[in-house]
Amino acid sequence: MTTPSPRDTEQTTLRRPVIADSNITTVVGVAAPVLISLLALVLMLGSALVLAVVFPDVGTSLNTAMLGQKSFWYLTRASAFVSYGLLWWSMVLGLTITNRMARAWPGGPTVSDIHEYASILGLVFATIHALSLLGDQFFGFSLVQILLPFASADYEPFWVGLGQLAFYLMIPVAFSFYVRRWISWQVWRIIHYLSFGIFALALAHGIWSGSDSGSMWVRLFYAASGLSLVALTIYRIQVSRRLTGNAAA
16 A cells, blocks of 8 residues: 655645635536526616505606607517527527537537527516516506516416516526536426427517517518527437437437
């Protein structure tokens, strides 16, 4: 049995704090974005609740101070399209992340990062879309009607409720990026399969409850986004089957 020299003992002792610091840095790097995002979401919801309770006429006041009575309505519509577009873009990147062209440029890690950030930004704009309805005086949604699915009795409760369900399902998908190392691959895949249901709910919500659905450019936008995802999904399935067949052979 070889006895370690004092030099080896000293080097081992010096390595331990470095390893510990590295682990702490990794945990902080993963947990910090999650905590910050959750804190921002709680602050946004809390601020909306305080404004709705303490200043019941805040929506009218802000409308007058900004672009006019339709300012929140424009913000609601714009944030809805941005959120939907980011959701679509995130799914496109997720379906093509293993494509040879994506690996060549801009590269797998870059595509993965953009996929992650698009998902999170989609959730942020969906939150803006929902909370900005508090300032709109035409429909007069309350905070309870915004937060509780299918509670908007005055306007398309079913189709609006589908959009609310899509929003709540976006939360675990967006934050799953930060807990990936602590969950199994099977759980990760199941969570991200929710994206297909989220997109279907968001698309139905936009078509049947959106005020701009009658516009031709909106119809083309919905049709192009939906059909492109169907085509990419079929392509991804075929590629997976081909790889499985090659591996079996």
